Amino acid sequence: MTGLAEGRVPARTRMPGCAAASRPAPGPLAGPAALGIALAALLAAAPARAQEAVTVEDLRRLRAMLEQQQRRLEEQDARLARQQRLSAAPARALEGLRRALRAPGPARPPAAPAQAAPGAPAPPPVVAAPAPGAPSAAAPRDPQAPSTAAEAAAVRRREEQRVLATDPTLARVGGVLTPRGVISAESSVEYLYTQNTQAIVNGFSIIPGITFGTVDIRRATQRAAIAALTLRYGITDRLEINARIPWVWRGDTIQTAPADINASPITVSPTGSGLGDVEFGASYQVNDGLDDWPVFIANLRVKSDTGRSPFDVPIYRVTDPQGGFLRGLERELATGTGFWSVEPGVTVAWASDPAVFFGGLRYIWNIGRTVSLQDPAGGPPTRTRLEPGDGVGLNFGVGFALNERTSLSLGYDHIFVMSSRAGGRNIAGSGLDIGSFNFGLSYRASERLSVSLGVSVGATENAPDARIILRVPYRFSL
Incomplete structure (x- = not known):
């Protein structure tokens, strides 16, 4: 039982690799956080003999799952950054048109985002393509730019x-x-x-x-x-x-x-x-x-x-x-x-x-x-x-x-x-x-x-x- 005693997880011990689970992700991307909360509830509700059954191998598998969720979070962050760069392109085009002294046209209203399922990663934001000369939501209007x-x-x-x-x-x-x-x-x-x-x-x-x-x-x-x-x-x-x-x-x-x-x-x-x-x-x-x-x-x-x-x-x-x-x-x-x-x-x-x-x-x-x-x-x-x-x-x-x-x-x-x-x-x-x-x-x-x-x-x-x-x-x- 000595090996099992070494494999126990005391209530005050912080498991390495679980930091990502304790940090809530922004927005609807709360998969790892929900997993950590569920694991904490499982350990709190399990009897003492169930806690003794948790081995080092189980902790490794759990850590691998958390690392996989962390990688998914990083990929989601990269996709969001890429979408933000793409959404900034119309703003740069608008600035170029303003420098060319073109008059701004009417803006096209952006499409409403779809409701994400609970616990599922949120889809990247959809940016409506502005009409030629129209100001983009990503680029606030310059007060010194011509308006007519x-x-x-x-x-x-x-x-x-x-x-x-x-x-x-x-x-x-x-x-x-x-x-x-x-x-x-x-x-x-x-x-x-x-x-x-x-x-x-x-x-x-x-x-x-x-x-x-x-x-x-x-x-x-x-x-x-x-x-x-x-x-x-x-x-x-x-x-x-x-x-x-x-x-x-x-x-x-x-x-x-x-x-x-x-x-x-x-x-x-x-x-x-x-x-x-x-x-x-x-x-x-x-x-x-x-x-x-x-x-x-x-x-x-x-x-x-x-x-x-x-x-x-x-x-x-x-x-x-x-x-x-x-x-x-x-x-x-x-x-x-x-x-x-x-x-x-x-x-x-x-x-x-x-x-x-x-x-x-x-x-x-x-x-x-x-x-x-x-x-x-x-x-x-x-x-x-x-x-x-x-x-x-x-x-x-x-x-x-x-x-x-x-x-x-x-x-x-x-x-x-x-x-x-x-x-x-x-x-x-x-x-x-x-x-x-x-x-x-x-x-x-x-x-x-x-x-x-x-x-x-x-x-x-x-x-x-x-x-x-x-x-x-x-x-x-x-």
Whole structure:
């Protein structure tokens, strides 16, 4: 009986492996707990001789049963965790849709869970698949997320505006709107560089590379810096008025090798600075951009003639004794065009996550006037009606929001300038094509302050070779 005495289970002895039986499982999964309670009741009710009959082998079998139930519990826990991960997938999809600025749709009610049998493991929870754009029960609604299609469109418009603001062309001609009641004060610094080389042949060539006569080679380098203040005010969320006040510095260097072989090269360096042509205009968003429609923005820009006119600067009136090329050249440089112009246009923006496509078309109407043309020979000026050629501008590109603070854009801008007229007759060779590739980068330092850097590279002979513009807009409310 000694072996049986060792195999007895005193009432105060805690059996190893029974800890799982003493811990109730969550919910209806109470199989091991019920087994432990039943075993305790059996041992309490059995007579002393029945307790002595419980051997070590019986305890081992009991422990194996408890371990098997523990494994089933762990498997149930693993299935529950897997079901929770699957139920979280619609929530992640919903968050992706919200980031794509889609409007949330109506939620589908989840199916009622079936009643589990007493003592049986509870089935895994069934999660109803949400409709596209519908919030999931596993993902509580973000209070900052858009709740209507109009609000989602407004958020999408703000993202589009942040991308469009990086393009150098759109920042000038229109398309970037300011919210209602907000004033934007934008300071900018712009640098332009152009170099042209001309070879004028006074003679004839018998074969390529062999020329009889003289060759007059001129090289002109033009540099300009423009500091400007642009003010924008949002009358409504879809209507903005703006004005731009520039200050211009210009400096040219003209070098020539005169036709006279005995003459030395000549260099002149005229400069000029002062107030440029003040501009003012307005932009209006035509439609609301719902249902994946592109947004159309109508723009109107008017340029004045407040800058110094090219017809008001002094010129060289005498022939230089070494080459004669100075006749009619400017001694000082103008800071304006000398003509008013009106520029209506339209800008189109369409968001296709993660890109924003944009484009624009505008017409430049240069208003002609009668000016006094100076006589290089020193005679009295001549009154002449000049009509600068009108222009048609086209631009397009694509932009990306890299993150919530940084955006970039790539685009192309082209302006076709028609022939100018003097005294009612066309000026031969006065038509121009001005094309440039644009790159823009913007960083939003805060809700009020951002920094934008734009670069343009000339694609045609008449376009500036390089143009760099740094803009720092600051927004504040009245």
